[in-house]
Amino acid sequence: MKNLILAFFVMLGGLSYAQTTVSGKVIDDSGQPVPSANVIVVGKSEGTVADFDGNFTLTTNEAPPFNLRVTSLGYTDAEVTVTANNQTLTVTLNESSTMLDEIVISASRTPERLFESPVSVERFGLKEIQNTAAASFYGGLENLKGVDINTNSLTFQSINTRGFASFANTRFMQLVDGMDNSSPALNFVLGNLVGMNDLDVQSVEILPGASSALYGANAFNGILFMRSKSPFDFQGISSYFKTGLTSQEAAGDNPYYDVGIRAAHAFSDKFAVKANFSYMQGTDWFAVNQTDLSNPGADRSNPAYDGLNVYGDDFSIPLNFDALAGLPSGTLGSARVTRTGYLESDLTDYDAQSVKFDGAVHYRPFGDDLEIVWNSRIGRGSTLYQGANRYYIDNFSLQQHKLEIRNDNFFVRGYITSENAGDSYDTRFTAININRRWKGDQQWFQQYAQTFIGAKLGIGSGLLATDEQAHAAARAAADTGRLLPGTPEFQSAFNAVTSDGDLTTGSRFIDRTKLRHVDANYNFSHLTADFADIQVGGSFREYELNSQGTIFTDIDGPISYSEFGLYTQIQKQFLDDRLKFTGSVRYDKNEFFDGFFSPRASLTYTAGENRNHNFRASWQTGFRNPTTQDLFIGLNAGAAILVGSAPSNLDRYSITLPVSPEGQIDTGLSNVTLTGRDAYENAFSASALQQGRIEASNTNLVQPEQVVALEVGYRGQIGKVTIDGNVYYNQFNDFISQRNVIVPLYGQVGDNSLSLQALGNQDTQVFQVYTNSLTEVESYGATIGVEAKVFGDFDFGINYTWADFEFDQAADPDFRPQFNTPEHKVKASFGNTQVFKNVGFNINYRWSDTFLWQNAFADGDVPSFSVLDAQVSFAVPSIDSIFKVGGANLLNQEYFTAVGTGFIGAQYYVSWTINP
Template identity: 20%
Template sequence: MCVLALAARPVLAQGGAISGKVSTEGGTPIREVRVLAISASGQTAASVLSREDGTYRISNVSAGTYAVVARRIGFSEERRDGVVVSDGGTATVDFTMKEVATQLNPVVTTASRRPEKALDAPASVSVVDVREIQERPSVTVADHVRGVPGIDVNQGGIAQANVVARGFNNAFSGSILMLQDYRFAGVPSLRVNVPFLMTGVNEDVERVEVLLGPASALYGPNSANGVLHVITKSPFESQGTTLTVDGGERSLMRGSIRHAGVLGSKVGYKLSGEYFTATDWHSASARDTLGNILPNYDPGEPDVFPPQAPGGRAGKPNIRDFDLRKFTSEARVDVRPNENSEFVSTVGYSKVGSGLELTGANGTAQIKNWTYLSLQQRARVGRLFGQVFANLSDAGNDDSLSTSGTYLLRSGQPIVDQSRVFAAQLQHGLSLGSRQDFVYGMDWIKTNPRTGGTINGRNEGIDDVTEYGGYVQSTSNLTRNFDLIAALRIDHNSLIEGYQTSPRVALVFKPSETQNFRVTYNRAFSTPANFSYFLDLIQARNIGNSGYNIRAHGNPPKEGWGFNRSCGTANGGLCMKSRFTGGNNWVPSSAAGVYKGVIAGLRPNLVALLTPSLGATLANSLVNGLGNVQPTDAQVGTRIAYLNQATDPSKDIQGGNLADIGPLDASYNKTYELGYKGIIANKLRLAIDGWIQKRGDVGNPAGLATPNVFFNGPQLGSYLGQQIVQILMGAGMPQAQALAAAQQIAPQIATAAASLPLGIVQFNNDTFANGTDVYATYTSTSNQEITVKGVDMAVDYVANDYVTLAGTYSWVSDLVFRDIASSNTAPLMLNAPDGKASLTVKFRDEPNKYGIELRWRYMSSYPVNSGVYASGVDANGHAIRFQRPGSTAYYIYDGVPANNLFDIGFNYRLPFGSQELLWSVNGTNVLDSKVRTFPGSPEIGRMVVTRLQYSF
């Protein structure tokens, strides 16, 4: 019996084992790694340390299902769930562990258009990794980069946002080059970044790379201010299905699905789709000139759509739709014939059923049924990379009478945008030995706007643009510690004379693998967007009941705008078009030619004004008499002023000072940067960048450019007084009585007539010049330059396996650049804070499968000048104000106040079957501080969103 009992004992206690090997990504064994087997109840069943060769074996493990965890200081924790141990069996679990330094030093591709460690990149690069993206519920990519140093996000609502690097934000901004898997992600001809229109789903994003500073040497036009690159997952490395449901405040609901798989060993595929809905914030008020809050959503929008709006909209109440709706999907197939070749085909589609988007020239657009389609084919064979892609946009309208799509809330005018961009890119790399490497390539871009006579109006059909260029970058290992990077790019734009060159030089000093000092110089360029040349769009009708419209128009390529100066001597010979002259002919900008027409136009009002004091008969006789005389230029002069400044004589324009507007040209930014990136003690990452920029890219949104002509009020009053005395005396009134009547009547008539625009000093272009459209246009700034300085800092500290601390700080030297006046006479502004900071504490308890994130964000106050959205004071120190449509009243936008915001995030991974269910909650601005980040935008409050996500 004892023998039988002794023999049975090992059988009863046998259980099973878990064994394997722990190594680095390069295959180096890691010793003294603590490997734990954790039971379903969360208890540690057994643990061992790995041996010198990295192997380990956990014996005598009871049969069951376990989570196996590998931990070692200096390395990221690794976990394998669902490990099944059977009696007498051995489960094999190998671990590849990443050093913490690898977490702090990820691989990036944006800085040099090839894979490299972030520390090796000769530029400032930040990365938002897949875990942050997965655990933080978000609406657009803008939500993920809000805490990145040097990045400014002006949030216009739940989904609307403008993202730029190092300031100079604008409504309808395309300042930063936004890419998605190496293809452009902006709206084709408008060249605006609308994150809400991007295709694909959040769950498919692998990482977001942000490159601060100029990048034209490699990326060409329109990357002078940085690159934001969204990189999605490969189906080969992300097989399975992910289901996600988000819900939150403002009636937010979002559902998405992503599936990736393989067919054999050489073909991978993925499919994704998402539907999103929410209700945006409503308040978007401004103030009148007395400081009273105006309750309308935007006082620049009429209460009722004007008669010129399409039939289904004209005369109806102008009511914003604050509901947000979006559907998006994407499909991709990857083919890998061998380890050195890859062919990727992608099609993406998104449709915004309803939304709001600010534009600098025309106020807010009500987005309706705007679709975006992207087609891409890219290939990689060794170091040869090539791609072709097409982006197609459709704003939802077929023509200028359609009411089913996107339209402008200030005019009711539908937007037809069926624009397309086609691009082809080729790149190759070549190494000469181990110390010299070249990357070179070429790009071709064709933009084809199709706006149905709306956005580009009368310019439709002559508005295509072609761009092409080539580049080469050399990386030379001068010594063991010094690298020299030099690049040169040459580009041509069919709308601009000549060629654009972009040199880049960087000297990098690396005393060790984890320390990097660099000094760089970049000369980068930007070309004006297509609409800057060809826009032709009514911005506001019958402004202030004046009978005049504001029309935004582009600056003709290679020509610019000139004024007609062939009309006599008044105001330097400036000619005008006037609706009081009975035709569309050029006339002098003097009083003599339009006086009689003005009196005739005012006749009913003048008779009504004078009848109570003079009687109907005498009032009619007096008005008739005033209409039969004509002053000379010496008796009554004129003044020239922009329509929104007409009541302030100090802002009058002398005729000789009204300069022609030159053609738009490429603008250049020259940037000098000194930077440090390093990892200290394998736990602390520090990045500091100091930069000075000579910025020629100071172009401004469209501002008023064709001023109006007005009577000289005092001279007109004096002239009218003399004429009134003579007319009344001729009608039999005694001289004394006539003089008294004239003193009372003349100022009333003069005030009414002097406030009425007599005409418009128009551009010398018979196609566009008329007597009713006041033009706003884009001005050339190629001969202007500003100097701006800044600092960007980022710190990440991995305290232990549980706690990570992060901080950012950015500073820019100037908010207002008074030497550069935009065409609305207000100075150029940064349109972003000159100081911002953030602190983040992340706690992750991997054994217990939960994490907490706390974040503080600070932003200093700042004024804004972005077309029709401007705050602060103009070049003369006067408050920037705008006239309400259909009214003589004015309104003022407030600047953006300083704010401190607090965010909280929580995530927990619950066991669910053989997998895990991710539950996360993210609250932004949890103290509900009402903050407006741009004039015309609503005050943004607290937003709490929760997520349930299951992958299998």
Template identity: 40%
Template sequence: MSKTFTKAIFTCLLLCITAVVVHAQTVTISGAVTDKATKEPIPGVGITVKGTTIATATNMSGKYAFVVKQTGPFIIVISYVGYTSIEKEITGNIANLDFEIETAVVLGQEVVISASRTPERILESPVSVERMGPAVLKELSAPSFYDALNNMKGVEISTQSLTFKSVNTRGFNSNGNNRFNQYVDGMDNQAPGLNFAVGNIIGVSDLDLDNVELLPGASSALYGAGGINGTMLMTSKSPFDYPGASFSYKSGINHLNDNNTGNQQYNQLDVRLAKSWNNKFAIKGTFSFLQAKDWQADNYSNFDRVSRTFKPGDRASDPNYDGINVYGDEINANILTVSRQLQAGFQSQSPAGFAGMTALINAFPNYNLDQYVATITAPGSPFGGLAPAIPYLGIVKGVKNNTISNQDVSRTGYNEVNLVDYNTKSLKTSGSLHYRFTPTIEGIAQLNWGTGTSVYTGSDRYSLRNFSIGQYKLELKGQDFFVRGYTTQERSGDSYISSILGSFINEAYRPSQGPATNPTSGWYAQYALAYSTALLKGGSDAQAHAAARSVADQGRLMPGTPQFDAVKENIMNNTISSGKGAKFNDKTNLYHYEGMYNFSNALDNVVELQVGGSYRIYQLRSGGTIFDDLNDKIDINEYGAFAQIAKKMFADKFKLAVSGRYDKSSNFDGRFTPRVSGVYTVAPDNNIRVSFQTGYRNPTTQNQYIDLSVAGGVQRLIGGIPSMLNKYNLLTTNVPYTDVSYRAFLGSVAAGAPNPALLQKYNFDPRGVRPESVQAYEVGYKGLLGSRFLVDAYAYYNSYKDFITAVEVYQQNKDNTFSKFGAPVNATGKVTSYGGALGLDYLIGGYNLSGNVSYNKLGDLPADYINDFNTPEVRYNLGLGNKEIIKNFGFNVNYRWQDKFYWNSSFAAGNVPSFSTIDAQVNLKIPSVKSMLKLGGSNILNKYYFTSYGNPAVGALYYIGFTFNP
């Protein structure tokens, strides 16, 4: 550990001791806030001590109470979006300090916490931050707040299924995004075995969500490893601030004009119950259940997984067809190689028969099959002994005359719809107990648990069935500190890999390779014999391949039959590690402990100072179905600490903040990530911000320890740390070859002149895969022009070092076959990206007109980096809404467009066309019963689109919803 870091820790500890002995006079303030016109209480109103970070908010009854640790006089500010702010001087303790606030057109007054881990106005944030507050959440046009994240500036979502979506900012999007952190009430929302958030499976329900804050860009200096491209914080409603009962029911339809399914029903129920007693004890419980038919992936394009390019043809025209959303057809073999093996076996088992057949062919070189058979079976024929060997005639003659094509042939696969469970379900529940030891110190015990059935795209398409994650937290927090510990428990349930399922169904009715006692019973042997026989009958090559597949596929298990279902069920219920199943057995856990103290109040806000630390344990427990943990338990330990100091200067016009964090993981060296930011107030409510941030992420648990066969057994994914590379002798004993040179070698084989000299070795770094880091530079402006026009703009430049990418290599086996491996590696040079965004909000009358545009561009690339920027250069959003166009009636419309781009992932690669979509809703508020009726839809024009290649196309979802006590 560096001397500088040691000194910083010592200083922080000294300040902690100082803070304990400092006694500051406290002032207690309480009261209520109501709407001046309606006299109704307003929840969520911000009350802030001017010039400090001390803040609170009104509860569901419009009441507030908080303690200020400083002497009067000072000024408090009462602010709420859409209302005129009020300032009030406080000289001492005061109760029943009530305020009536008037409706006004005010923007940019929201208070955010995520940017600096301390409350501040969003206008004064030192970095870019996006926010959805309670007022916005009630008026969303999208079916859920998670879908509505797309409307935020610079945010994009990859949709793998109806309930599984990955959020991203600033490029390098992926199906499972491990460069973006997601927190729920302070808990890292990732599935620890996957290392990324599984959409909103265990997130907050819409009914219980208080606010969402999203930080585009690096945030490791405050939040630790991960979040190299962004961090999102979701905060649920406190039972103290939002007591009572609420429920929401939403019903709708999707799959309109979908030839795969026809119209399907969508239903969702949310319930929330909260109760508090004497502002000391409170309890909350939530329940959410969604049921629908999922979007179906039906991309049957012919994909070459070796060269990762498309090729013409379909199953009828290409013997080696490999459909993107077809599984089991990843397995292939060269028909010429199989024919030669069959001939060699025949010659070995029957030397006399082989000699006789060769003599027959030499004697009658131009005969077809019927003529040969007639000659063999003629009475007294000298070739009569060859009758049992007639099936080998085509093979022997074809190999001898070089008429068998040097063609790879794939097995007949099964469409995804026949293998994956599209009966989407999502059940989320949460509960919490709250106790206030003092008005500012609160203890919380909380659980979040979710389960469901969905589909996720990784290196394969994974059917997540009865997948569940539980999070359990204990926390003690105050106005200036928090200490929390939580665990995340991931359970794979009945989840399985679709390509392994498809391949094993094929193997169940006819193995690809027959046993040594009966080699001709294998699928490829049957294919080769039938193919060569068809050629000998005089058929064309295409006709021969069609005839051969028909013969080899005899007895094939057909979807919808009891035989198919029985075999499928058996494979789904056996684990991958058993060697006869496709099922995961993941029981990976995460344990996390952290704390933070804010010394700002103890230092009378002369400076803002925060320190914190964390400790984390990953327990990988997949039973050998994901990780290399069949015989050994794998634990990964991580710990870190951070400090941040900020100071206003130059008559409070400029605020400088400096922060840094040190982190260490079991398998990697420790690292320090600093951040420096400055905010300059050029005019009231107009600020320019500049920041330099660093971020990093450790290789994921899978990057380190995965050991998984995918693509129907064609490829094995392995971790990139030295122990995993050594397990397969890839570092020294049997160094593999590059994929480019392997393809060149295959070309020489296809030309009939194999040239092993074309094979070039790939040398892994002996250190293995290492953490990835980024240096991020940003400049931005956020300001109010008048009270009705808000402008937010930023530009950024990112430079990545040791960028984690992937490599595919081919290792030669003793029998001269090749095994394909995929492993994570670090790109040797720098990867750069840059871009910017502009957001505008304009209030005119009661209408809110908004729009934003984002630009993201990939810069420099190392030669060994596979481009997976996976982000459109340009995307924009337009919005128009009015909370009350007439009495109690409001609406909201959002239009989104994004440019075309090329998607590259370990599953598939291809062009994602540009698309546009419209979400809209109209709502009727019914104050007499505290309810809202909403009619809306996403993608209301029903223009099907997809966000990432190989994933399903998304159509319209229309719904009607009723919410009580929103």
């Protein structure tokens, strides 16, 4: 026994003697630490990861001498030799001049080199986030090729790729640490209003084009992934303070503030936590366009004046002055008259605010083999949103809570998203109902007509007025005593209207919709690597619509429905790993529609002696389920009533409308009740009527939209020059669209003359219905980008995007494609992170071509524009700080990206970031 014990301790001593410990620090070429660098023993699976300060310690059984390979995203690899035990090393990584080795996850749901991705991917990493000249990292995404950002307001920017989008971009998905960041009720992303703190972003990936095969219905025309920093890898307290001003001709110069803090700590190798908080406050871009939509070029003397950013004047009726005065037809004539409206600036304070908090607990019970994460995100903000109307989103909040279990081979996550519209309201109905609270429509129009008739006939004055004089006198008389902005009476009415959720008397919209989502993925690569990489996954989602009848037809209680999906993917490499095949298929089922398969296949080939040329081709299919609004909306937006086309929704919405005196003579009815079913089954085509034709509108109920996408591309590295380009073609079927129809208050369209009499008497109601286009839609485009090191160590990049579409308008005259994308775009960047010691700069320029904007609020041309952003940064290593001075739209050449929004001015800023 004694001999055995002695032998054991001798063996233990021998093992201890064989162990080698190496410590060191990883820095960049400016001496700054490189956090989370990988340190691996060459030829072995042993390794470690540097901490936040770049420090590492590695213990191995390997005896010196041996080599370590040190790698980090954005840097070239370094290899150093260990010659002795307890050696201390300093490893310098040089900034990489190529994107080839950057790792992306989005394209295949598994880590792979961007160079070998089977589809187009745009990546925005730590370096790009730090050096962006935009006021935020989210705004900096606009400089990526193929990416459009439609600016709705200061705090709401909507990302779009490859066309067909408005601010309600329901064809684009945004994931934050795997959670869909879309509003559950609106089905689109509110930019980064309630998203991620700048300090916590590790990387952003944008996958343009169809991605349904792996990500389901909403990943139809693009998807954005935001990944946050792990508290194990990025520890400490960091913060930023940013201030400056926004400058706009309409709004003047206004200050804004943006502050944030991040705290993370690993208490052990098993337990770590983090928390983030940010607050942004500013003044939004004023929208002051008073162009008359009913008669562009006319002034406000037009009795039917309907200003673009003037609300309340959208409510109008035809006045037959001859009939009202009992005079022969043609004596005084008739006119459509609108009530007097209020400016948008009378109806909102343009306060822009964003408050975001998130926290996470990470637990690794068995080391790196398993990680359990609880993550909560809570955001609140105020912004302007433009849909069918202009909405002031005031104190809107969104919460997301996630539980995830994961390791290198699988994840299972479940999360819930809930939102609260807060004090949000519709500016158009605010104006309409302030007018009505002061004086009812019937009384106002009666006074208008009486005054006009009297002026034309010279009653009282003895002078016969012209039409223009009579209309001016009539409006002045009807408006006598009108509530004026700035008075206590106006404010009292405003407060009452914006707190009332009944759109017949108020303008507030209520939304407490929830979304529950579970998804899982298992990667069998560790088991099947000798054959192929295989993974399977699935998801389940449930919506609970709760607007209390202010958005949806849920006046009698919440509406719930669900959908699920299953997918699998296989990747196989051939020809010395130069050729890679990727194939995947997904099956999705929504409870209202038949199930749908969306397959995808791609090939990539790596050529060249140094494997520095990669060619790719992909065939993808995608689908998009109708949104919650497409199915269950029931909203009187003033210009039209929006009604969804879920079969159960057709009779859920109803409205009672008055019949004109002429119609009462024809029918004996004083009021008529219409339902959503009338909009789909008894309506005239609005576009045909505008062209002088009378045609029935036979509207089918909405079905899922489908796309087939083809893409070929090339990525390559030639010396210090990186090239990335692609050409794509999309073919859409059952393209989901909205169309306006005209429902007669009486009569059956096509069956009798009563419906035609309703048209003649203007006893009609405009509805906006949700359906599928009758025509096939095609879109196509190309992007090319070049990045290079020039003049030694300066970064230069330039890219060009071309996008276009076509369809047969004659096959579907009512179809409005809403492509909303310029045909040509050019973007360029130039900078250096170390032009002098601790001094860097970056300049971004972008030019956008003229394009047609189509949206429910208004249509029109968006003129071409050029924008210059720039920043200069100063690093102070002794206090772990970077100071930055910059400006977005530095030259303050005001522009807009959508008709109806405020012009975008300049945003100047200074910032101080502390990141130890």
